[in-house]
Structures are given as C-alpha cells and as structure tokens.
Amino acid sequence: MPELPEVEVVRRGLQSSAVGRRITDLEILDARTLRRHGQGPQDFIEQVTGACIDSAQRRGKYLWLPMKTGSGEGTAMVVHLGMSGQMLVSRSDIPDQRHLRCRFVLDDGADELRFVDQRIFGGLYMDRLIAVDDAPGETIPSTIVHIGRDPLDRLFSLDEVFAQTQRRRTEIKRILLDQSVAAGIGNIYADEALWRAGLHFATPVNSMSRDEVTAIYAAAHEVMTEALDQGGTSFDSLYVNVNGESGYFARSLNVYGRAGENCRRCNSTIVRSAFMNRSSHYCPVCQPIP
DNA sequence: CCCGGCTCTTGGGCGC
DNA sequence: TGCGCCCAAGAGCCGG
Numbered sequence: 281m282p283e284l285p286e287v288e289v290v291r292r293g294l295q296s297s298a299v300g301r302r303i304t305d306l307e308i309l310d311a312r313t314l315r316r317h318g319q320g321p322q323d324f325i326e327q328v329t330g331a332c333i334d335s336a337q338r339r340g341k342y343l344w345l346p347m348k349t350g351s352g353e354g355t356a357m358v359v360h361l362g363m364s365g366q367m368l369v370s371r372s373d374i375p376d377q378r379h380l381r382c383r384f385v386l387d388d389g390a391d392e393l394r395f396v397d398q399r400i401f402g403g404l405y406m407d408r409l410i411a412v413d414d415a416p417g418e419t420i421p422s423t424i425v426h427i428g429r430d431p432l433d434r435l436f437s438l439d440e441v442f443a444q445t446q447r448r449r450t451e452i453k454r455i456l457l458d459q460s461v462a463a464g465i466g467n468i469y470a471d472e473a474l475w476r477a478g479l480h481f482a483t484p485v486n487s488m489s490r491d492e493v494t495a496i497y498a499a500a501h502e503v504m505t506e507a508l509d510q511g512g513t514s515f516d517s518l519y520v521n522v523n524g525e526s527g528y529f530a531r532s533l534n535v536y537g538r539a540g541e542n543c544r545r546c547n548s549t550i551v552r553s554a555f556m557n558r559s560s561h562y563c564p565v566c567q568p569i570p
Numbered sequence: 571c572c573c574g575g576c577t578c579t580t581g582g583g584c585g586c
Numbered sequence: 587t588g589c590g591c592c593c594a595a596g597a598g599c600c601g602g
Binding site: 360466 | 593595
C-alpha cells in the first residue's frame, strides 16, 4: 500500500533509472489505467511517444514526470500507484509481469518502463504543469493543486495545519488522511503516528492543543522518515521499488496489522476497529478513547 | 464551505 | 472442491 515513503522510493528509482531517457514507443494493455486521461488512449499515445523524461517529482502520494513533448513544454505524466501500482524499470527481454497495464519503451528498446497494477486503483494521465503560488519557479500538475504539502516538504507549514484543526469539527484520523491538509499519510502511517503520539483516532481535532497537533505531525514525519530509510513497507509483493524489490519496514510497525498482539510500550493487547470504512489499529491503554 | 458516505477495483482467504 | 462473501484502500464525487 504505497504511501509517502513507498512513493518516494519509487521516485528516487525513476530519478536514477528513467530520467533523461526518451520514450520511443508505448503499449496500453488496459485502457482503464488511463481513466483520468480525458482525451482518450490515442491522445495519450500521441503525447507520450517521442517525449523525453526531464525529471521525477512527487507531492504526497502523487508522482509526476515532466516531459518535453512534441506539442510543447509544461506537460507531465502523472502517476498514482493507488493500492497496488508499480513502476518497474526492466530489460525488455524480461517476460511481462502479471497485471501489466502499460509499457513504455525507452531509447533503443533495450529497456522498458512498465506500469503494473493488480487492482487498477492507480492510474496514469497527461496533465499541464502550472505555477505554484508559494514557491517561485515550482510547478505542479493542474489536477493536484488541491493536494497539500507533505510533512517531508521544506515548505510544510504546521501553522496552516493547526489553523485547519481549529476550524474543522471532525476526528483527528480524518484530518491525517485528508490529503488537502497534509499529503502522503495513508492508513498505515496514520495508525503508526497516532500510536507514537499517544492519541486515539477519534479524538476531536478542535479539542487538540497546539502541542498535541505538533506531536502528531512530528510523529508522522518521524515514522515516514524511518520507513523511507528501510525502503518502505511491504506486506507482500504488491509494493516494490523500480527494481521489483520489497522494503523492510513492515517488521517495525507497532500497531498496524498487529491486532491481538502485545503493545511494545505497555504490553496491552492491540485492538482493531472499523473507522471510515477501513481498519484502525490502536493500543487501548496508550491511546485512550476520548 | 464542510462533512461523511458511496464507489470503483482484483484477488487472497475463509466458511460452508 | 467450489462457490460466494468479505476485506484490503485512495480519492473523486455528491447529497445533506
């Protein structure tokens, strides 16, 4: 389940293995992957064929590859991995992976960039880049301007996040997962950050002090940085880097996926309960219900 | 504007 | 052995 650390691992892989290369041909094996590309598959093919990959950028869980295309500058291929998306750079003679949705032939054809996605929650589309208000020279795809800066971004503003928590009337986990407040946090790192900060997921945000809001986002920053250092969290083969390798952070998780096991801080039994139509994992002693 | 619920999607796992 | 159901999850969308 790629969240910020996993997407950043993929971005770094693309930075070293795909940036600077030209897409000389491509094949779309499942057009559903282009759901958000409004002009259809043929338009996508026309835009991408012959384009050179200029860089690999990320905000939160969104990746994009700015490209020089025939039609003009200021466009990028936006990539969202969803639950099960993978961007793989591999030699062309390696057989197609199961669930291969799109193939980009690089340069002379010896290598390919492959988008593999079992559940088709992820997707690819072309978008125009527009200027960012708060940073001169920085651009972002037009469709994701509503996505907030993430905790690892040098311009991340805790003041703005705290202001949001003051005026919203909802629970802290909804805010953690709201990508317009702070991007990149998904279900796994939300649960892990809440455990580290000692807060229950249903804590009303407008009741939280400045210190508590600071603590929860510091915890999110900390756990995501540690996960990035371990190559991300992999439970199975669904999340891998561009070389198809898994990360090792799953063994360091304290609550996610540990229902029925003991809390590493106080030895109580970890609980799993439903919230927002998904699972939340917490320690009932370290994170008392408000 | 804000809130919260619905929807899309595949395949592994489990009960009968 | 096989069928059917549940679950995993991000984020756009829409009704209240």
